Amino acid sequence: MVVVRATVSTYMEIMRHMAFEQGNNGQADVPAEPEYRYNAELAQKIEDKWQNRWQQQGSFWAANLDGKLTDGSGKHADGRTPYFVMDMFPYPSGKGLHVGHPLGYIATDVVSRYHRMKGENVLHAMGYDAFGLPAEQYAVQTGQHPRITTEQNIANMRRQLHRLGLSFDDRRSFATIDPGYMRWTQWIFTKIYNSWYDPEFVRKDGGTGSARPIDELVGAFKSGKRTIPGHETESWESLDALEQSDVLNDFRLAYISKSPVNWCPGLGTVLANEEVTSEGRSERGNFPVFQRELRQWSMRITAYGHRLIADLDMLDWPEKVKLMQRNWIGESHGASVHFEVETPSEPKDMKVYTTRPDTLFGTTFAVVSPEHSLLDSVPEDWPSDIPSEHRALWTGGYATPAEAVHAYRLEAEKKTSKDRVDEQNEKTGLFTGLYATNPITGAKLPIFTADYVLMDYGTGAIMAVPGGDDRDYDFATKYGLPVVYTVKPLADADDDLSNYEGKSAFVSHDGIVINSSTERTERLGDALSLDGLRVDDAIARVTAWLQKAHVGEGTVSYRLRDWLFSRQRYWGEPFPVVYDDDNIPHTLPDNMLPVNLPEVPDYTPKTYDPEDAETNPEAPLSRNDEWVHVTLDLGDGPKRYHRDTNTMPNWAGSCWYYLRYIDPDDSRHMVDPAECEYWLGPHHNETAGTSGGVDLYVGGVEHAVLHLLYSRFWHKILYDLGFVDSMEPFHKLFNQGMIQAYAYTDSRGQYVPAAEVEEHQDGSDTTYTWNGEPAFREFGKMGKSLKNIITPDEMYGTYGADTFRLYEMSMGPLSESRPWNTRNVIGGMRFLQRLWRNVLDENSGEVKVVDEQPDLKTLKLLHNTIHDVTEEMEAMRPNTAISRLIVLNNHLTSLKAVPRSVVEPLVVMLAPVAPHICEELWEKLGHADSLSSTQWPVAKEQYLGKDNVTAVVQVKGKIRGKLEVSPDISADELQALALALPAVQDHLGGKPPRKVIVKAPKIVSVVPQL
C-alpha cells in the first residue's frame, strides 16, 4: 500500500523539512541546491524584477491616437492594428481570490501578449464593478461605510492580480464608484430618458427603428404630424405640463410606471425579472419574490427585442449563449384579435394575443389576468345563464361579480411568483359575469379571470382553446366548459374526432384545420373557411381576414419584459433626476453631474419579514432630508425640487465600462468619438466583422443573459444616438470553464479540510483518510464552506506565478470546466526548470547555449512547432500549444548542446504563458529589449515538409503494415509496395483485392474480395 499526500508537497517543502531536522541534530549541512536552480524562491525574485520593470517602462501601454494616452507617434499609434481584449468586469468581493478566479484573466493575458508580439496595438485593461449588494452587505456586517470596505477590497484584488504579472495598461483602470465614471453613467441615463423609440426611422446602416431625441417627438406632436395618444383631438400646447409629461413618459426609453414588479421584502428592494430565479426567489439571498403594483423606473428594452435577436447573427459568440439570448427574448409571431365585450356602461374592446389565430373557431371561453382593467367593469349581478351545476365553482360563492373579482385579485397578490406560475398547481379562477363575442363566429363566450394568464405577456387576455391547449383544457375540464377540436395532427389525419375525446389534441404546427368555416355576415363581410388547410396557411389566411374586417392584426410578442431599473438600496448610482412640486420628473443637466451619494444615518436597507408581501420599499437615500430637498435653477429660475431616492441596479456600471477603457480620463466626452472609432468601429481590424466591438471578451457563461443583454441594449441606444459607431459592444465572446475542486466529508457528512486529506492507493482502489478516519471524496465548486479553497498566494509561494499560469493554461481546453489538482502543478514547474537548464548552467549561472547550426531534425521540429503553436494560439488553445513547446524542449534536453537559434524562438513562444522566466532568459541570452516588443517567430516553409513519412497499410480498415516512404511517392508506387507486404497477402488469401484506396503518401486501404 502506497501513501501519497494529496496536498501541496514538493521537494522544496521536503528539503526545508530536512534542513530543520538535520539542523536540530547538529548533523552535516543539507546538500545545497545548485545556486542558480529555478525554484520558487528564484521565480519570485525574477517575477518581482520584471513586474517592476514592466511598470516602470509602461510596457503594456496601449497608444491612443491623441490626448494624454497617445504614444506621440502622430498617427494611429504608428499605424499598428488595434486589438481590444477584455475580461468581464470583476466584482471586488471581500473574500479574496481562489485559484479558480484568475483563469480567464490569465487567458486574456496570454492572448494580449501574443497579439503584442504580432505587432498589434493591444488595449488590455482592468477595472472594478464596485457598486452592489454584496459590497453593501459586507459593509453592514463589518459596520463600515461601503466605500471604505470596497476600496480595501479593490486594493487587495489589485495586489493579487499584479502578482500574476498580468499585462494591463494600468493608466486605464477605474471603478464604477469613481465620481468621474459615475458622472457618465448618470449622463447616459439622461440620454436614454430623453429619447424615444421611433419604429419607422431608417438608420444609417439601413435598418429600421431607432432611438431618437424626445424633442423630435414633441415636434411631431406640436406640428400635428402625430396625434397625441389619449388626447387625440387636442393640441400639444393645450395640455398642461403634467399631461405632457405623462404622454412623453409612455414613449421615453427610461420611464416611470406603476405596474406589477418583483417585490422582495427580504432584500427590501424590487428586482428585475432577470434577477428572479425560476423558483420565484431572489438570485441574491434566495428570498421569496412577490408581484406588486409599484411605481418604478423601467427601461424600454422590449423596443429593441427584434434587433437584439437579429444582430446576434453578426457576432462571433458561442452558439449556446446566442440561443440563451434568443430564448430569453422569446420573439413570437401571432395576432392580436379584438373581442367585443358588453359591460354595464358601454361595449368594450378586449384584445387577446394568440400565436394560433387559426384556432379561433375552437375558442369556447376567454380568460383575463387578475390585473386586467376589464375587471373594473364587471356587472352588478351574476348573469342568469350560469349552468346551475357549475354555479358554485364559477362564482366562488360570492354574491356579486365585483366581490368575486376583488377577492381573487387579493389572493393573487398574496401569492409568490413561484406559487402563481407553478405548472403543478391546479388551475384556479372565477367567472367575471362578462361575455365576449367571437369576432368570426359571433359566439358568446364567458370571460373568466385566472392567474395562469399573466398581465405582462401579450395583452393580459387570452382566447381559450381547450381543444388545442393543455392549460385551457385543464381549466375547461374543471369548470365544465365545452371543448371544440379544430386541428387534426397530420399524422392522425385519417382519425375521427373521437380520438381526441377526453384530452387536448396538442395543436402542433403540423396539422390540418377542420371545423373552421363561417358564412358571409352583414357585420364582417366575407365568408371564411380554413377547412383542409395546413396550419401555417390557415394562420396567414385568417390573419388577413381579421385585418380586412378590422377585428385584429398580425403582431409580434416578446417574452422579454421591460427592464426594471430602480432599486431601493444605498450602494448604487443615484438617479440624476429631481421632481418639481407637480411631481414632474426632470433630468439634471450635464454641469450638475455627478449626483453623489449622500451621507445617511443608516445605509442598511429596510428589509422585512421575507414572507410578508404587504410591505413597501423604502429607499435609504430618503433618510437625508437636506440632500433630498434642493433648490436648483434648471433654466427657469431657482425652484424647489426633491430628488429621486432610488439607486440604479448593479448592471448600470457594467453596461458601458468597455467604452471608458478607451478614454478613461475624458471630462468632455463619455468616450472620444475618434478614439472610439479606432478601437471599436466596424472593420477596425480584420477580426471585428461588420458589427465592430471589442475584439475578444472573456468571461463566465453566467452572464449570458443579464449583463450581456443589458450591455448590448445600452450600446444600441448609444449607437442610435450617434455616440458610438459600432452596432454591437462585443464582437467575439469566449466563455471560459470553471475550475472545480474535490471536497471531502467524514463519515458524518461534515466537510473536512481538503488539504489535510491523505490519499491511499491499493491496486486500482483509491481511498481517503483524514486524521486516520475514512473520508469520502466529492466534486464541486471551490469554496470556504467546502473547506477546499486554494489561493493564488499559496501557488506563488510554492511554485511562482509563471508555473501557476502555466498550469492553469495547460490543464485542459479553456472552455471546459475541470477539477483543480495541486499534485499536477509540479509538471509545469519541471518543464520550466528543464528549459532554464537548457539555457544556463544551474551551478555557475553561465549561459551554455551554442551558436552552431542545429541538425536538420531539430530544425524541422522547430519550424513545425512554430507553425503549430501559432495555429493553437490563434485558436485560443494554450493547452495544446504548451504541449508542443514541451516536446521541443524535451528534444533540446536530449541534445549534447543546445543551439541558440532553436532555444530563442522557444523562449519567445513561451513568453505569453510564462512571461517572467522568459524575459529573464531572454535577457541572459543577451537581448536588451523586453519580450513584449519582440516579434513572434515565423516558420520557414522549407523545414515544414518531412523527408520520410510512415504510410499505413490497412486491410478492411485494420492496420496490417507500415511503410517508410518518401513524401512525394506516387499512388501507384505506394500501392505496389503495400500489396507486396506479406501480411497484406495473407489477409487477401491469395485473391486479388476488390478495391484499393490510396491516399499517398499517408495511407493505403485494401478491400478484399467478399
Added chain:
RNA sequence: GCCCCAGUGGCGAAAUGGUAUACGCAUCGGACUUAAAAUCCGACGUUGCGAGACAUGUGGGUUCGAUUCCCACCUGGGGCACCA
C-alpha cells in the same frame, strides 16, 4: 416537459473521417548516489508466452476506414419552463 452541451487509460487530457491514448501527473524499472532527494534513461489501455484479439458511455447505421458523421438509448452538466 422543451432546448443545448458532454461522456476516451489510475487521473488532467490529445486526436474533427485516415497509425486512438500526444503532453503532463501518478505508478514501476534502471543509471547516478554511502543513502535519499533532485536529475537523466526506459516501461506504462485490457488480455495473451506469442502471432494476435478486444478497447473512445450502450446498441444500431453510413463508409474501404468512425472517438470524429447519422439514428435510438443510458449517464452527467447547463438553460428555459402556465409566455397563450
